[in-house]
Amino acid sequence: MVLALMSTTLALVMVGCNKNKNDNKNDPTNTDSIVDDLPRDENGNFDVSLLENVQLxxxxVIGQPDQETLLALVKEFNKQFAGMIEIKVTSVGHYDYYNALDSTYANDYGNFPDVCFMHNEKNIEYALKGYFYPLDELIEKTGVGIDFANAYDNIEKTTMYDGKHYGIPVDAHGYLTQIRQDIIKKNxxxxxGNTRFIPQSYEEYQTLLEGLRAKANSGELWVRNINLDQDHSWYQLKDGNAKLDAAAQATxxxxxxxxxxxxxxxxxxALYVNGGTLADANDNVTFAQNEGLTKYVTDLVERYNARxxxxxxxxxxxxxxxxxxxxSEGPWMVANTYDIWWNNKQLSTAGKLGVTEEDAADPVYTNPYTVARPYYMAAEGAPAETASKWYGNGHVITVTKKVTSLQKAAAALIFAEWLTQGQKDSGDYNLTDWCKAGHLPAWKNVYESDSYKAAAEKSITLTAMGDPAEIIAxxxxxxxTTLIAGLTTAVGDVQAQLLSADGCTVDKAIQTLLATAQSTQEAINLLKLGIK
Amino acid sequence: MAKTIVLEEYAKQRSKRIGLFKKYGVTAIFLLPYLAAFITFFVIPLFYGIYISLTNFQYGKPGIETFNSFMWFKMIFDKSYMPGIYNSFWLAFVHTIMFSVIMVPIAILLPLGLAILVNQKPPGFKLFRALIYMPSIVPLTASGTIFTLLFMSKSQHGVLAEFFGIDTMWFIDTWFSFNLFGQPVEIAYAWIPIFFMCLWGGWGGNFIILSAGLQNVPKHLYEASDIDGCSTWRKILHVTIPGIKPQLVLCLFTTILGYLGLYGQNYVLSGGGPSIAAIASMPAGGKTSTLMYFIQDLVANNLQFKSSLYGLGAAASLVFALFAGIISGIQMYLTREKKTGTKISEAYNKWHEIR
Known part of the structure; x- marks a missing residue:
């Protein structure tokens, strides 16, 4: 009994000690914790040269291979601002990033980062937890030249809540469809007139799927292996060919x-191009009501069942x-596989590994692997303003509430401005270097610059992703997090049912979508009870 | 004014103090480190957990919570309050009970049988002993990888599918279903890999405890039973089993608690899935979710739940602790040392000696 009383008292004392410890951090819009210690010259103006060894x-969240590009850019920034600002980068893999952010915020605030380079889709969710500053006031106080008018509205909106910016947009990208254009052409x-191999609409995509299946079923489909060091000769699909089976070839x-x-x-x-939303302004889950998404899910079933x-x-x-x-896969797939493996030089060397003169002379056969945006997601009746667009996420730079010095905030904003808007002596934007890794710039002036256009011409990923204005963020x-997980679970469940012994029907798929949406709504209602 | 103390009284008091110190002080000094750790890491968290379960506590923001009128407990016990939570919690409860009921006897009897066989000391018994214990030293994640590779689908080149042609989608298909109190319960095939992983990874611990117990069964009892003409089976039943009762009770206790808290195996093999659409976004919204999974989803796996529903996690933990305590209590009561036969005569002799 005494032990129980002692323990309860201790627990309550612990709670009492923590009381209001985080009050200031909890208000997302609060910037009062920033102390104005900005060094100014005799005229009262701040300049970066007045900063002395500000460390951030x-x-x-960036993983390999893009991590190297980011680290190189940070290294260059540190070199340019030596003695003034130094950025220390801690690479936290995307699997752990947000868990680590929460845990460090709760249990080890001393090691909470000053700046977060993170996904834009999480920006507002975490800003509303009180992790990040609204930046407009800080930009005004420090006078760092970030002009959001140059940012793409459609990408910038992921950083905004209630009219305030909680992050500086860096880039955007979406999943690309990886295509074997050589097989399409050969067949x-x-x-x-067999001169374009990327389906540009729902109908073209469906026609292509059906055409490939029909040819395969009749044993007329020509395929080949484009892996490095494999036999690249064309052959027609046939079942029961032991040699092909053993070689894990297509049958x-x-x-x-x-x-x-x-x-x-x-x-x-599929949701956004068809005019849908995950939820409305009152947090009512709406994704299951979108006809385009429903069509996407039922298409999954019908296309799977039709092989x-x-x-x-x-x-x-x-x-x-x-x-x-x-x-379908992220743009990083191209960097890993494009030149080295699937468009390898063997494919343009006639007479070896089954490559004929005709194959070696044809640019489609020597570059059989290409990528494209999923133009085919818009179903009949999709709104014109969204039908040709696609979903993409991206990255943002945020300033956390760990920063309590205006000097540090200024240093963070200077880095963000340098990365997104900074130019080299040649006039090339620093952001172009980052975009070469496979990202669209979130800034109009960068996208329209000659240096970016030159980079895009050389990059199949940037060419495929096209105009950042067509991204729907x-x-x-x-x-x-809960809304995305709800939609992902719904579609994942339908896919799992398709693989199951009982299979899946269109009706079951629609029921799954509706039931999961209902469950997601319950989860949000539950969170509302918890989140104050 | 200085106090006058009679020498005799001083000596008496000093002697009493030394006596008290010897009697209780040494014990207290030895107990102190344990007690400090026990209070810090068990008692305080327990009562802090009770406190959290009664408030709208938020992870990372302690100190701003308020009393919430038993809201989390209402969700668990009152279906009308939040049907999704009620359904997922009690479905996880059913999964936990069903799995434990099937698993616990097997997880005791199989190691017992192996221990008895090895105790016969056949040729190479030391090797068998090592081989039987070996799975227990394999980390959970590593054994998870082994069992995943075994049970993967044919398209993913799973070993069972490739070598034996078993094309069951172990982590997707439903095995069978039934209604329980009007609620549909779907049993997933995924329980089979989970079962085998638990069995394979878990038998070593019980095997070692029971083997050690078997070494201590008095040989003369076996000799006496031989003289009485007992069969091998009767010797096992009436000599071996009673002889290792303390070890069996220990194994039963730890095994029951272990499987009531099942989490790691289903986490690494099935991720709690396949999911159930109607509760897919709830904690433990899958066909292989357990009570511990429900709690873990709230306090660790789901970042949004973790930020704001710690109180529900604490409430579920308390209900789970109460439930585990009741089960363990029943087990302890049923397997208690009954004072019969020699125990009664031993107790009488002890009492007589004191007298």
Whole structure:
């Protein structure tokens, strides 16, 4: 009894000690904790040269291979601002980033970062937890030249809540469809007289899927293996060929025109291009009410059941062997595979590994792997203003409430301004270097610059992603994680049902979508009870 | 004015103090480190947990919470309050109970059988002993990878599918379903890999405890039973089992508690899934979720839940602790040392000696 009383008292004392410890941090809009210690010259003006060894700890969500590019840029910044500002980057993998952010905020605030380089879809959710400053006031106080008028509105909106900016947008990108254009051409299934091999609409995509399946079923489909050091000769699909089976090559039974779509990015593209939203302004879940998304889900079922889509195991392994002609993946896939593996030089060397003169002379056959935006997501009746667009997320730079000195805030903003708007002596934007890794700039002046255009011409990823103005970014929501998870779970469940012994029907898929949306609504209602 | 103390009284008091110190002080000094750790890491968190379960506590923002009129407990016990939470909690409860009921006897009897066999000391028994214990030293994540590779689908080149042609989608398909109190319960095939992983990874611990117990069964009892003409089976039943009762009770206690708290195996193998659409976004909204999964989803796995629903996690933990305590209490009562036969005569002799 005494022990119990002692413990309860101790617990209450502990709570009492913590009382109001975080009060200031909890108000998202509060900037009072910043002390104005900005060094100024005799005229009262601040200049970066007045800063002395301001150190900033930045957490980066960027993984390899892009991490090297970011680290190189930070190194260059530190060199240019030596003695004034130093950014120390801690790379936290994207699997751990937000968990680590929460845990450090709660338990180890001393090691909370000063600056976060993070996904834009999480910006407002975490800002509303009280982690980040609204930046407008800080920009005004420090006079750092960030002009949001140059940012793309559609990407900038992910950083805004209640008219305030909680992050500085850096870039945007979406999932690309990886395409074996050589197979499409060889089988005469291309468009515009077999001169274009990227489907540009829902109808073209459907026609292509059906054409590939029909040819495969009749044993007429030509495929080949484009993996490095493999036999690149064309052959027609046939079942029961022991040699092909043993070599894990494409056969009629393991061939699929397209692999299952990714669960997250394509779902959101299907929702947004068809005019849908995850939730309305009152946090009512709305994604299941969108006809375009419903069509996307029922198409999954019908296409799978018609063997237009399939689960070919490892898509990265199936694609180069010709078992799969299309699949969806992030832009980083191109950097990993484009030149080295799937568009390798062997394909343009006639007489070796089954490559004919005709193959070696054809630019489509020597570059069989290409990527494109998912133009085919807009169903009939999609609003004109969204039908040709696509969903993309991106990265932002935020200043956390760990920063209590205006000097530090200024240093963070100077870094953000340098990365997004800074120019080299040549006039090239620093952001262009970052974008070469496979990101669209979130800033109009960078996208319109000659240096970016030159970089885009050389990059199949940037060419495929096109205009940043056509990105539809995630709607800002306090419940973004739960909403995205709800949609992802719904589509993932339908895909799982398709693979199950009982299979899935259109009706079951619609029921799954509706039930999961209802469950997501309950989760949000639950969170509302918890989040004050 | 200086106090006058009679020498005799001083000596008496000093002697009393030394006596008290010897009697209680040394014990207290030895107990202190444990007691400090026990209070710090168990008692305080327990009462802090009770406090959290009664408030709208938010992770990372202690000190701003207010009393919430038992809201979290109402969610768990009152279906009309928040049906999704009620359904997912009690479904996780059903999964936990069902799995424990099936798993616990097997997790005791199989190691017992193996221990008895190895105790016969057949040729190479030391090797068998090492091999039987070996799975227990494999980390959970590593054994998770092994069992995932075994049970993966044919398209993913799972071992069972490739070598034995078993094309069951272990982590997707539903095995069978039934209604319980009007609620549908779907049992996933994923429980089978979970079962085997638990069995394989868990038998070593019980095997070692029971093997050690078997070494201590008095040999003369076996000799006596031989003289009485007992069969091997009767010797096991009437000599071996009673002889290792303390070890069996210990194994039963730890195994029951272990499987009531099942989490790691289903986390690494099935992620709690496949999900159930109607409660997919709730904590433990899957067909292989357990009570511990429900709690973990609230306090660790789901970042949004973690930020704001710690109180529900604490309430669920308390209900789970109460439930585990009741089960353990029943088990302790049923397996208590009953004073019969020699125990009664031993107790009488002890009492007689004191007298």
């Amino acid at each position: 700890n930045m957490w980066s 005469g299934l291309g468009f515009d 009629v039974s393991n061939f699929y025109p397209a692999f299952f779509h990714s669960q997250e990015s394509d779902n959101l593209t 237009l889509y399939g689960d070919a195991g490892n898509k990265e392994a199936a694609f180069p062997t010709g078992q799969v002609v299309m699949f 995630l709607e800002s929501s306090k419940y973004a």
